[in-house]
Amino acid sequence: NAGVMQNPRHLVRRRGQEARLRCSPMKGHSHVYWYRQLPEEGLKFMVYLQKENIIDESGMPKERFSAEFPKEGPSILRIQQVVRGDSAAYFCASSPPNEDTEAFFGQGTRLTVV
């Protein structure tokens, strides 16, 4: 059973471009969480999704950021018109539907905006 897969591992974008980050959860996992980690800082929750539904997006910036988890395919975190301040590591985690089980994290996508 493969772990949580994130791609790309590294992404470089120029200011104003769009960044699309993908997360394939572990098999059987229907819950996905996205976190952002700025350099030398802790992990900040962004959004929690279940298949086709956004459950909690309280940590997501209101503008330029969006997330989806379609019925088929990976979860996508999309950042439009990137700015230098978006440079960070973005981690995805997944968990099964059971409420008392752990979430497993991917190795992250490191976004650099130049």
Added chain:
Amino acid sequence: DAKTTQPPSMDCAEGRAANLPCNHSTISGNEYVYWYRQIHSQGPQYIIHGLKNNETNEMASLIITEDRKSSTLILPHATLRDTAVYYCMRKGIQGGSEKLVFGKGTKLTVNP
């Protein structure tokens, strides 16, 4: 708001037990205590979780006080590879917060 309190840093000698404390005095009955760690800039790694009873797995032991207001993660024989930031968190069930909220954690340094 992580709603847990941990010391910012700790040191431990290689081969000795590392005991990492966590205070979660406002924990509610439908919240588990979870521990994760992050080695350098890798993705966080799950360690262990518990509700009321003490738990043990191949990585660590979790001791939860009877009133559930605090817990201790024990790495029985710390190695240099255990150097990491350790996060203690609360995660709810049945109407509790379903997301992990990371605080600043404890930076554990295992010394040779």
